[in-house]
Amino acid sequence: MIKTKATGPIPTGFHAIDGELALGGQTASALVAENGSPLFVYAKNRLDDRMAQLRAAMPDGLDLHYAMKANPFPPLLRHMVGLADGIDIASGGELHMALEAGAAPDHISFAGPGKRDEEIEQAIRAGVTINIESPGECDRALKTGGALGRQPRLAIRVNPDFDLKGSGMKMGGGAKPFGMDIELVAPTVQTILDAGADWRGFHIFAGSQALSADAIIETQAQTLELAARLATEIGASPAHVNLGGGFGIPYFPGDEQLDIIRVGRALSDQFAQLPDILTSTQFAIELGRYLVGEAGVYLTRIVDRKQSQGQTFLVTDGGLHHQLAASGNFGTVVRRNYPAAIANRFEEEPAETVSIVGCLCTPLDRLSDNAAMPRASVGDIVAIFCAGAYGASASPANFLGQGPARELLVD
């Protein structure tokens, strides 16, 4: 008897039509019949709902930015440009995509530890805010602005002296390649002011993918305190402070939704007691995965069903070349099962224990390990949930000559 391993919780709000998982009013099998397999489907209404919930929960006046690295699919990005108050980019390539998607340059900010000279030049020409990551980068930006005869818009990315507890990725608290250590911030702002450039404020990002409201509340409080301390040292109010993100989504068995109501209330309380030096500051949070992750589903057709030594394998035409993180090969130490289902048997009860693998000829290509599923056959469709963020663009699409999956934004 094979021991069943749990799969992660399927995000709430997915419905069935004729017993099948449906997205945008179409069944999984209709979507695959029309668009092919494998297929990423992103649901517009889920993007809208998530943003509306967040606006309701967060303090009035807080800007909500979309970190497009989570999902740069052009139709989805265009939709997010309409929903979000700003777009955060991480490369010259993303700058190009954000402008194409209609983002206003003065609502774009650019962070990244290794900006090339030409990327800095593109950013200054476009008039977007550059989050400066080191004194050396500050010099390059000022020099480039001078050569172009343009006043660059520069914020300081700070390496905070705390981290986001329980976060999947720590980006502060210790020696880091991101941002600059606290003692370098005031002198660098002075350099910017002396050069006559436009100092835009701070970008302080302590970590990502946290599910604990307490941890995020604590980090936001520390971030505000740090921003006030730095502003006081500089003797000037920052126009803008990006408080970072860190809002996670549940992927794995036992994970629970982040309580954004509590996070929003605590942040409102903080805003009610800001020190004078921050009362004129515009604040933002920067979210990627939280805004788009649960809106996406990856659909992949079963091409073989086979037995080996008493175990059942469902072999699909997709795999880690589109779903690197779900395969357990991207930043995870212990592989756990993402939420998954047999999409065209969405309302059937589990009837067997199966491992769902991809089509790649490598043991790394596993989508679900010993999961309880309804009995599935060749031609049935597997759904992997939480596929809206860090899926298509964060996977090696060309591995083994496979190529990218089709992506689709549905109403």
Next chain:
Amino acid sequence: MIKTKATGPIPTGFHAIDGELALGGQTASALVAENGSPLFVYAKNRLDDRMAQLRAAMPDGLDLHYAMKANPFPPLLRHMVGLADGIDIASGGELHMALEAGAAPDHISFAGPGKRDEEIEQAIRAGVTINIESPGECDRALKTGGALGRQPRLAIRVNPDFDLKGSGMKMGGGAKPFGMDIELVAPTVQTILDAGADWRGFHIFAGSQALSADAIIETQAQTLELAARLATEIGASPAHVNLGGGFGIPYFPGDEQLDIIRVGRALSDQFAQLPDILTSTQFAIELGRYLVGEAGVYLTRIVDRKQSQGQTFLVTDGGLHHQLAASGNFGTVVRRNYPAAIANRFEEEPAETVSIVGCLCTPLDRLSDNAAMPRASVGDIVAIFCAGAYGASASPANFLGQGPARELLVD
């Protein structure tokens, strides 16, 4: 004081010109000046030398196949088609590339657990050997051959009842999605023979990336024994047996070169005492990484040098989007340092401990952790070695809007 972590052993045979790492007679900085950064450089003479060493070590008459999944870069693939006795493919995409590169269809074989119907059709039309992974796939191939009026060339991929000890990836010994369990082999061959299709023999692949000659010798002996046992059960000699690969290359501190002389001698001894049923069989081994891995170097320019809390970071314009495995995020549990150098200071002594990171805005993007290096500045070039296999094509090139690196085959 930062504790230095060792880097893997730089493959022997790399030389310096004017103190710089040189490939194809050009210095690293000349290569980057001409072709841009980041850049994969593959050295033709290293491919030739590796194949020549292998031919000298292995028994006469053994076919040496190239598993193109390791590196499908078209100019390199064309060169490997000229050097190898066969090309092993893993998808319809690779079939197309192999034919474009000039491989003869009767020297191509196709393995992969999730072959789509259209891939099976393409393979039969082209006349390549399909390694059948399940009874269900056998039925699909026979049906497709019938519909096309073509006699398919079918070998059986066997899930062996042993694994390759100490291998990085076990592909046999237990319940597996690859190949079919031993008891299914004879009945499936009978189905092929009854259908009048061309039964080509066996494909038996027990694992990859082993550095122990003893482990490979034992696995090859077990593989021959299994092939003989299956042939006897079937009552017919297999025309061809692919003995798999498994030859690893050193990546990490303490790793040592595989002793191919010992492996070759042991295999010659085995061939000298083959049972009658295998004396007319053509044998092959299938190697990817071993043939091309050490021939490639990844060059990436330093765009920032920064301090954080006493640690030094060299930030490059490359990263995990081209070098996923070197970043420690592909099939590894504990991150260790690949062999690395400051390419344009190749003959300088180490002078400091630095972490070399990529340009991506994620803590996963680390190329070398606390490594001892000569003192490097912005504009210097980092070399990551062992970049010839599972580099460019096995990494998420479009992550964070970056795009692929240029690749170059040099004489």
